Amino acid sequence: MDWHKCGQSFIQIVEDQSFTKAATNLYTSSSSLSKHINWLEEQLGVQLLQRTTRKLDLTVEGEYFYEQAKLLLNDWEDLKEKVRSQSNEPRGILTIGISVIFSNLYIAPLLPSLLALYPELKINVRTLTYPLLHNVDHLDLYFSHKSPDFFSVNMDHHVIGQAYLKMFASPDYLLKNGTPKTLEDLSTHNCLMSTGSDSPHAWEFEKGGSIQVTGNFMSDNSSTLVKAAVAGLGIVFTSPLAFNDELEGALVPVLPEHHSRAWTIYAYYPKLKTLPFKTQSFLNYVEDKLRSALK
Structure with missing residues (x-):
């Protein structure tokens, strides 16, 4: 002891x-x-x-x-x-908090490659929901799109980047059903909808406004929606990070000039004299990956 x-x-x-x-x-x-x-x-x-x-x-x-x-x-x-920090090798347990949908879209896909890069690091992911009914100050990191005034004054924050959603479908689906030429064409397609959003039947675009969509499949899990799209079920509206390199070619962009309105991704962490090296390493990795994937 x-x-x-x-x-x-x-x-x-x-x-x-x-x-x-x-x-x-x-x-x-x-x-x-x-x-x-x-x-x-x-x-x-x-x-x-x-x-x-x-x-x-x-x-x-x-x-x-x-x-x-x-x-x-x-x-x-x-x-x-x-x-x-002198050894340049992050290690120890890193506890991060994140919402289920946000984790599936942006963070979870990055973890396998991160852990392969830093074998001495262990990651403990806690999925949280809004409103937050408990204190998050003791987490090493908390990822959210909520603005800083939503959180405790004991938390510092760092802007990770801007995020948005884009449309994807399998080549087989587009071969059988045609490729949409305009946003209005989505009304004739089977759209895979996320029940994690406030309005699953309304896809909001930065240019084009709100488009009403319909379909025969919906889920609160982005991975499930992506798998359905890969299987040729329909068009999915998701983050470019929601599928990894293994699925390259299985899904292709639909109307690539259109995407959702962007929002800011924040990383929150307790105020400390020195930001832990494992935390800083994780932030740097996520920020770099998000920047390259979402540009």
Whole structure:
């Protein structure tokens, strides 16, 4: 047992409000975390947590210990990151939060190549929904199209880039059904619709406005929509990042001069003295990939 490891476990438990979730995020077991908390309480001679079957409450001593331990561990992490940055090799666990649709469209497709590039890095993705009902300050990164005033003042942000949607279909589908020449032609085609959007039947374009579409297939998962398009079911309106190089040629652009209105992709992270090297490396990679794919 040591103060650093047990203190880290305590902080994770408090922020996750669950031994089970904290164990998952720390790649350990709930029983190990219980031993860490018991060790801390024995060493300090006070009770830090009041545990019930439904929730965890901090004692007065536990709240004070959490605040001070958080400061100390942040300073320790700052020191480690300054040393690690000299090796030019990001490592450790990176916890990122992201919405389901946004993850499927923009972030998830980038992760396999990122992990191949940085084998010492581990990524823990948490899918979150709006409105955010819990604190995101303890995440290493949070990706969102929400503007900075939506988030806590404890979060810094970085603009990753601009995003938009474009139309794609399989060559077989276009051979059988013809290729649309104008946006109005979409009314005669089977359009694959995303229920993750506010108006699945209305495709919004930067030039051309709102176009009503119909089709016999819809899903809240962009990967499913892409697979349906590859199978020749219809036209999909999605991010260029939603399919990887393995599908090159399986889908071709439809009306490539038209795309949705662009919106800003933000990356949010806790305010720290030094941005962790693993976080900076991840940001640099994602920003570079998005810029090249969405230009």
